[in-house]
Amino acid sequence: MGAAVTAVGDPPRPAPDTRPAPGTRPALGQFLRARTTPAKLRLLMVGLVVLCLIWGGLAAWVVSQRASGANNVVGTSEPLSLDGQQIYRALSDADATAASAFLSGGLEPLAARHRYQADIAQAAAHLESATAAAGHSPAARDLAKLSAGLPVYTGDVETARADNRLGLPLGAAYLREASALMRGTLLPAARDVSAQADAQLTAASGQATGLPLALLLLVAAGLLGYVLYRVQRWLFQRTHRRLNPGLVVASVAAVVSLLWLAIAFFVARGELLEARDHGSTPVAALARADIAALQARADESLTLIDAGGDDAFEADFKTVEHRLGPGPATLLTDAVTAARGSPGAGSASAAATAATAWYAAHRTVRALDDNGKHTQAVRLVTTSGPGHSGTVFTRLDGSLTTAIAADQVVFRTHAVAGRDVFTGLEVGVIVLALIMAAGCFRGLSTRLAEYR
Amino acid sequence: MKPPAWLRLPVLLLMTAAVSAWAVPGSAAVTARSALHSARPAAAAAATSCDPTASLRPAGPPQVTPGSFMAKIRARGYLIAGVSQSTYHFGFLNPLDGNTEGFDIDMVHAIAKAIFGNPNKVQFKAISDDQRIPDVRSGAVDIVAHTMTINCERLQQVDFSTVYFEAGQRVLVLKNSPAKSLADLGGKRVCATAGSTSIANIKAAASHPIPVAVTNFTDCLVLLQQGDVAAISTDDSILDGLKAQDPWTKIVGPVFTSEPYGLAISQQHSDFVRFVNAVLQQLRTNGRWAASYAHWVGTPVPAPPPAHYKA
Numbered sequence: 190m191g192a193a194v195t196a197v198g199d200p201p202r203p204a205p206d207t208r209p210a211p212g213t214r215p216a217l218g219q220f221l222r223a224r225t226t227p228a229k230l231r232l233l234m235v236g237l238v239v240l241c242l243i244w245g246g247l248a249a250w251v252v253s254q255r256a257s258g259a260n261n262v263v264g265t266s267e268p269l270s271l272d273g274q275q276i277y278r279a280l281s282d283a284d285a286t287a288a289s290a291f292l293s294g295g296l297e298p299l300a301a302r303h304r305y306q307a308d309i310a311q312a313a314a315h316l317e318s319a320t321a322a323a324g325h326s327p328a329a330r331d332l333a334k335l336s337a338g339l340p341v342y343t344g345d346v347e348t349a350r351a352d353n354r355l356g357l358p359l360g361a362a363y364l365r366e367a368s369a370l371m372r373g374t375l376l377p378a379a380r381d382v383s384a385q386a387d388a389q390l391t392a393a394s395g396q397a398t399g400l401p402l403a404l405l406l407l408v409a410a411g412l413l414g415y416v417l418y419r420v421q422r423w424l425f426q427r428t429h430r431r432l433n434p435g436l437v438v439a440s441v442a443a444v445v446s447l448l449w450l451a452i453a454f455f456v457a458r459g460e461l462l463e464a465r466d467h468g469s470t471p472v473a474a475l476a477r478a479d480i481a482a483l484q485a486r487a488d489e490s491l492t493l494i495d496a497g498g499d500d501a502f503e504a505d506f507k508t509v510e511h512r513l514g515p516g517p518a519t520l521l522t523d524a525v526t527a528a529r530g531s532p533g534a535g536s537a538s539a540a541a542t543a544a545t546a547w548y549a550a551h552r553t554v555r556a557l558d559d560n561g562k563h564t565q566a567v568r569l570v571t572t573s574g575p576g577h578s579g580t581v582f583t584r585l586d587g588s589l590t591t592a593i594a595a596d597q598v599v600f601r602t603h604a605v606a607g608r609d610v611f612t613g614l615e616v617g618v619i620v621l622a623l624i625m626a627a628g629c630f631r632g633l634s635t636r637l638a639e640y641r
Numbered sequence: 642m643k644p645p646a647w648l649r650l651p652v653l654l655l656m657t658a659a660v661s662a663w664a665v666p667g668s669a670a671v672t673a674r675s676a677l678h679s680a681r682p683a684a685a686a687a688a689t690s691c692d693p694t695a696s697l698r699p700a701g702p703p704q705v706t707p708g709s710f711m712a713k714i715r716a717r718g719y720l721i722a723g724v725s726q727s728t729y730h731f732g733f734l735n736p737l738d739g740n741t742e743g744f745d746i747d748m749v750h751a752i753a754k755a756i757f758g759n760p761n762k763v764q765f766k767a768i769s770d771d772q773r774i775p776d777v778r779s780g781a782v783d784i785v786a787h788t789m790t791i792n793c794e795r796l797q798q799v800d801f802s803t804v805y806f807e808a809g810q811r812v813l814v815l816k817n818s819p820a821k822s823l824a825d826l827g828g829k830r831v832c833a834t835a836g837s838t839s840i841a842n843i844k845a846a847a848s849h850p851i852p853v854a855v856t857n858f859t860d861c862l863v864l865l866q867q868g869d870v871a872a873i874s875t876d877d878s879i880l881d882g883l884k885a886q887d888p889w890t891k892i893v894g895p896v897f898t899s900e901p902y903g904l905a906i907s908q909q910h911s912d913f914v915r916f917v918n919a920v921l922q923q924l925r926t927n928g929r930w931a932a933s934y935a936h937w938v939g940t941p942v943p944a945p946p947p948a949h950y951k952a
Contacts, residue, residue: 294736294737294739352886353736356735356736356737357729357736357886358726358727358728358729358733358734358736358859358886359729359859359862359863359886359887360736361726361727361734361736361859362727362857362859362860362862362863363863365860366860366863560764561719561763561764561765563734563739563741563765564739564740567739
């Protein structure tokens with residue numbers, strides 16, 4: 190059938206070999222000048238097929254890089270980052286809750302008991318999934334440390350409770366020991382896990398949205414298109430045949446893959462950046478603020494428990510308060526800024542307001558305790574009521590967790606959408622590249638056949 | 642459960658980090674028992690000439706005279722007392738009612754009653770052993786009632802009331818321990834609080850135990866229960882309180898030091914020292930001392946330590 194097409198055509202014009210093809214680059218021109226037309230056609234055919242295959246390989250590689258980055262974001266890094274945050278948060282909450290429950294004496298509130306148990310259960314569950322996800326990454330060692338330390342911590346807390354129920358001062362010593370283990374070993378390990386997971390998430394997100402490789406690919410596509418165009422023009426000038434079906438098919442396939450790639454990269458990048466800017470970034474900032482708030486809350490209770498008269502916990506409270514804010518360059522203000530435009534924005538602002546109110550409530554607690562009114566101070570921390578430190582803190586913590594949950598949804602939705610854009614793309618560009626190569630082969634071999 | 646060493650280590654380090662000077666030279670306990678220990682820090686030797694238990698003689702029954710420190714306390718509205726909140730039966734925070742209670746605390750209430758007519762006009766400030774002298778000297782507290790041994794070295798920095806309790810150092814071990822005294826604990830870890838006379842005595846012991854200093858004696862009991870120390874060595878009064886919290890411990894060996902307890906007061910308030918001594922004298926004679934002893938320490942109740950005044 191190809192022969193039928195060529196049979197109708199004029200016999201090929203004898204090529205004036207010394208004349209450079211108009212518009213051809215000197216290198217190509219020189220190359221073509223040196224040979225007879227069939228030789229040129231054969232070379233062009235081989236060259237184009239090789240170019241198409243190289244292009245297909247390059248495109249598939251870049252797409253797989255980005256797709257695996259996006260996959261990593263959704264499938265590994267995000268869950269690990271979430272696990273890290275949850276472990277850190279749950280342990281901080283356990284520390285704060287165990288301390289305030291202890292303050293209530295032998296008859297600890299049931300709600301506090303349940304909250305502590307839920308914290309430990311949550312920490313253990315996330316530890317397990319994080320350990321599975323972490324594999325041999327640097328986080329694995331910290332996770333092992335956490336897995337080994339958690340039962341020791343809970344053992345100390347239970348001993349503290351048992352002694353406290355018997356009315357023994359020894360209980361306070363066990364609780365201090367538990368808290369020292371939590372703050373000296375477990376929380377730093379949880380912080381490291383969280384930081385490593387966040388770094389991994391940032392790297393995966395960068396791999397899925399990075400510009401250089403994508404631009405390189407688009408430039409390569411442009412060059413390939415240009416070469417195809419030049420070859421068709423040359424053929425037209427040589428053979429006076431307007432259309433070469435094989436090359437037309439190759440060109441169409443090139444345009445389709447170029448458009449598909451450009452659109453996919455553009456959309457996926459948009460989704461993943463949205464997931465980052467209105468999802469993971471505010472979530473991380475909010476989680477940092479929440480963890481700091483929990484640390485200060487534990488300080489508040491431990492100051493009241495501490496029987497050694499050590500004011501280290503109150504000093505720590507002041508440090509954390511300074512770090513938490515609100516105020517310029519503080520965790521809460523950073524979180525509010527990061528959450529701007531995300532669904533968590535409202536709750537984040539509410540948290541900043543609650544923090545200020547909590548500090549005021551805390552001052553009242555300190556004033557009472559410093560003036561020998563320990564029992565009243567404890568009541569403000571452990572019971573709920575208007576202006577009670579415990580109540581205001583619950584508002585602060587609640588606002589932050591609400592904001593975190595809301596932005597977590599944003600992250601998940603956009604990250605999944607960004608990943609799904611890559612569905613079929615890798616196979617698609619390979620198939621299209623094969624079509625291009627086949628088109629070039631077919632188109633030029635038809636012309637070549639005319640010389641036989 | 643015995644946790645891995647790397648877990649306990651940071652906790653222990655935190656505790657010991659707070660310890661600055663366990664090598665308190667010349668503790669009073671040491672001076673009182675010169676026959677027991679031949680090796681003596683030089684600083685203590687210089688102070689042995691003092692008569693540690695001699696305090697200032699009261700003018701008569703306790704009286705808040707105008708312009709006195711007691712009058713200032715009365716104007717403030719409450720007495721500020723530095724106490725322990727973790728020494729069972731002497732000064733501890735009772736988790737059942739949230740009150741600070743104990744033998745030391747009874748002494749403080751009696752002083753508040755003498756100033757205000759109301760024993761509860763007290764603000765208790767929980768302090769650690771090594772805060773006792775700095776807090777008295779800085780005026781952060783009016784008085785320290787904190788199982789505090791009177792000795793010549795401390796007398797150079799603060800004043801003491803007459804002796805209100807007589808203790809002596811012994812050793813607490815787990816029931817299955819073969820150790821009979823400090824002599825059997827050479828090379829073993831033995832716990833006491835930082836800044837106490839006890840830790841200095843452990844350090845000076847001829848058998849060379851390894852002293853482990855923590856913040857509170859209850860911290861020592863935590864370490865003993867977890868097998869991190871082999872023994873706790875301090876005043877028998879404190880050990881009784883620890884033993885009461887863990888029936889699987891026993892107190893062994895002889896009393897090898899003499900620890901006369903006094904209430905510490907700033908050297909600038911000699912009027913208050915005399916006032917407190919007057920209150921203590923009333924307690925000795927009106928039966929309140931014996932009642933407190935019976936309630937917190939147990940029976941039989943010995944005769945209260947007699948007041949000994951400077952010439």
